[in-house]
Amino acid sequence: MAVHAVCALGALLFAQAVVRLRRRGRPDLAGWGRVAFFAAGIALVPISLLALDERADENLTWHMTQHVLVGDLSPALLVLATRGPLALFLLPPGVLKPLARTPLRRLVRPKIAYALWAANLAVWHVPALYDAALHHERLHYFEHACWAVAGLLAWTLLLDDRRAVGLRVALAAAMFASSQVLSDVLMFTFHPLYPAYPSLRQQQLAGVVMMAEQVLTLGTLAFVLLRPRIRPFRRTVTA
Amino acid sequence: MSATSFTFEWFFLGAAVVAAAAYVWFAREDRPEPWRAGSFALGIVLIAGSLNSPLETIAVKRLLLIHLLQNALIADIAPLFLLLGLTPRMRRALPHVRARYALPAWLVAWYATHAANVYDYALRNSWPLQVEHAVLILGGLLFWWPLVSGRLSSPAALAYLGVGFVASSFLGLALIFSTRVIYSYYEHTPRLWGLSPVRDQNLGGILMNGEQTLVFLCAIGFYVWRLLSEEGAAEASSQS
Numbered sequence: 001m002a003v004h005a006v007c008a009l010g011a012l013l014f015a016q017a018v019v020r021l022r023r024r025g026r027p028d029l030a031g032w033g034r035v036a037f038f039a040a041g042i043a044l045v046p047i048s049l050l051a052l053d054e055r056a057d058e059n060l061t062w063h064m065t066q067h068v069l070v071g072d073l074s075p076a077l078l079v080l081a082t083r084g085p086l087a088l089f090l091l092p093p094g095v096l097k098p099l100a101r102t103p104l105r106r107l108v109r110p111k112i113a114y115a116l117w118a119a120n121l122a123v124w125h126v127p128a129l130y131d132a133a134l135h136h137e138r139l140h141y142f143e144h145a146c147w148a149v150a151g152l153l154a155w156t157l158l159l160d161d162r163r164a165v166g167l168r169v170a171l172a173a174a175m176f177a178s179s180q181v182l183s184d185v186l187m188f189t190f191h192p193l194y195p196a197y198p199s200l201r202q203q204q205l206a207g208v209v210m211m212a213e214q215v216l217t218l219g220t221l222a223f224v225l226l227r228p229r230i231r232p233f234r235r236t237v238t239a
Numbered sequence: 240m241s242a243t244s245f246t247f248e249w250f251f252l253g254a255a256v257v258a259a260a261a262y263v264w265f266a267r268e269d270r271p272e273p274w275r276a277g278s279f280a281l282g283i284v285l286i287a288g289s290l291n292s293p294l295e296t297i298a299v300k301r302l303l304l305i306h307l308l309q310n311a312l313i314a315d316i317a318p319l320f321l322l323l324g325l326t327p328r329m330r331r332a333l334p335h336v337r338a339r340y341a342l343p344a345w346l347v348a349w350y351a352t353h354a355a356n357v358y359d360y361a362l363r364n365s366w367p368l369q370v371e372h373a374v375l376i377l378g379g380l381l382f383w384w385p386l387v388s389g390r391l392s393s394p395a396a397l398a399y400l401g402v403g404f405v406a407s408s409f410l411g412l413a414l415i416f417s418t419r420v421i422y423s424y425y426e427h428t429p430r431l432w433g434l435s436p437v438r439d440q441n442l443g444g445i446l447m448n449g450e451q452t453l454v455f456l457c458a459i460g461f462y463v464w465r466l467l468s469e470e471g472a473a474e475a476s477s478q479s
Contacts, residue, residue, distance in 0.1 A: 165466075169466060173460065201416075227394075229395075230394050
């Protein structure tokens, strides 16, 4: 129910932002591509948290799939859809202005966002906490909310065109390296780490799922950021 | 044969002596900094040492895990140290290799030498094993050369390393996840440390994957740092 409500609220806010921006004569900033990205991003939330939930309770690989969808792929698509001026239209001015003055704005500083993202990744994979979240529904909801918020913060920075390419590539590399440590722990361990999931094979596959998803999202981002800079250098060298 | 006995691949011992002599010869006119000489020496020692020591005995007579460690040392780590040890003048004397050719060539060398039939055949015969090791060393030199030669910009180097990391990781993953022995040669070798052939293989995959992760992430970290420095310098010059 809560998932449906959050998704419906998000869709409502996005729809009114698109309409307002289009009415102001800027359909270029609220095109159908953005709508498609948002639809895909928001659809992944119920898919991962509801459709995959039963499988995730029994299988660690599916649980990891759920986490990477809600904590990485979905936030990436949502930020891709709302970045730039459209983001300023998501909330009414009466809410946005006071919000911008709160200390919350500091959360999108690179070091803070990365620290939160990495801490979230590390803390929620501690076996005792992972197990506790499985047995307490509210804690489990909180865990998923943490994934989503940490992902949104990180991707807000990664997709911010005002920031230098080097900084964004560095952040992507730091995120990949951090998650690679966890992937390796899951893949390289010869005994199950989480009491609720006794299958070692599922645990190793969970590590592969995490690595593959990060290669897909962060790798694509790095490629898109670096590609324009590769070609001019080649010409210079050849000349 | 005891696991601690020495086994030799004489060709590589000879090649190491020739390479060291050639380096000393060229260094008479183009004196390298101590760290370069140290890096080259380390590369030589890693190749000659790992192929002419008890490591070779265990790799060829007992455990796949140690054979993969040996391969990682001669294919990934030693070539990098060798190339880093060259002075700028020595580097200029070497031919330019385009990244677009070096990367596929390295991947072909990596996967072809680890194909089950090739690997088993090489282990059962002496000279094909030496050919396999030579291909791995040459592949490693080919892979690192576009980076060390300095002809790739930081973004291009990052793309090159990223593709290399992802494309080369499948072999290690296959070894980690396989529940049957891929290299039949090791089914019949005497075991060490109580490792079954499958566990030996899984550990070998872990070692390979862990080593590549470490080496590639360090290299990626270096180029990310260089990219940040270049952007910082560009910003500073645009402000002044």
